[in-house]
Amino acid sequence: MAITVAIVDDESVARARLRRLLSAEPDISVIAECGDGPTAVDVILERAPDAVFLDVQMPGCDGFQVVRAIPESELPLIVFVTAYDAHALRAFDVSALDYLLKPFDAARLKRTLDRVRKRAEPGAERRQLLTAIDRLTEAQRRAERSSAAAAKPGTAAPRYRDRVLVRVDGRTRLIAVRDIDYVESAANYVRIHVQREALRLREGLSAFAGELDPAQFVRIHRRTIVNISRVKEIEPWFSGDAVLTLHDGRKLRLSRHHREEFQRALSGK
Secondary structure (H helix, E strand, C coil): CCEEEEEECCCHHHHHHHHHHHHCCCCEEEEEEECCHHHHHHHHHHHCCCEEEEECCCCCCCHHHHHHCCCHHHCCEEEEEECCCHHHHHHHHHCCCEEEECCCCHHHHHHHHHHHHHCCCHHHHHHHHHHHHHHHHHHHHHHHHHHHHHCCCCCCCCCCCCEEEEEECCEEEEEEHHHCCEEEEECCEEEEEECCEEEEECCCHHHHHCCCCCCCEEEEECCEEEEHHHEEEEEECHHHCEEEEECCCCEEEECHHHHHHHHHHHHCC
16 A cells, blocks of 8 residues: 655755655655645645654744644654654654654665554554653753753753744644733643634643743633733732733733732743
8 A cells, every 4th residue: 555755844955865765665655845834734734645754843833833733633644854862762762653863864764664554543643643742842841941040141041932833724824922912721722812813723731831931921820821911901809819901901810829920920030
């Protein structure tokens, strides 16, 4: 049975090399290539490849964001192509996901393709993939925060997500994180509120919060994170809670359990 494949990498040389190696496999058919995240989402949904060789690090968005923008029912088998260090690779291994570490050779690619061919329960693999992404992202953020705390003055600060890929009305949109008003959880999804739009993304609130700059986004309720630059007024409410009024007039509840955290964020401490 032929396996259809899409290649996603921002480097044309890397795409060409992978295409050449895959062409040597008689049961592999490369049906699409692209070099950025938004196009990748569109290609995956329109062409429905069986597997995608997906670069992790790309300008504008990363491979993890591409995966999150695709509905679980339409998610193909994913092989990450990555230059991550050994710690990240171990995280992939623990979750039974496959990866290609750049630079890779034909023998390593053949082992990857053997694993793709043998996957008997793609649904389970998809769920494992999403879980692994959340774990890896959380682990990376913890490591970055620990490194920043231990670093000397003048060293680079942790990197936080600056864009989000969201599927809206059949199109893939890049949302600047600075434009987000607030985020709320909805089962296994989050709703990202931008102006008067509520955009849905398949990701847990805790994992999403871990990728946002804590100096800009703060949890105000177990289900809500707000962009503090959008807050206009704070009013006391019942039982120690408060009501936040945003610049556009929308109101959000500030739980008493998160008031201290919110006040620290406002004061910049």
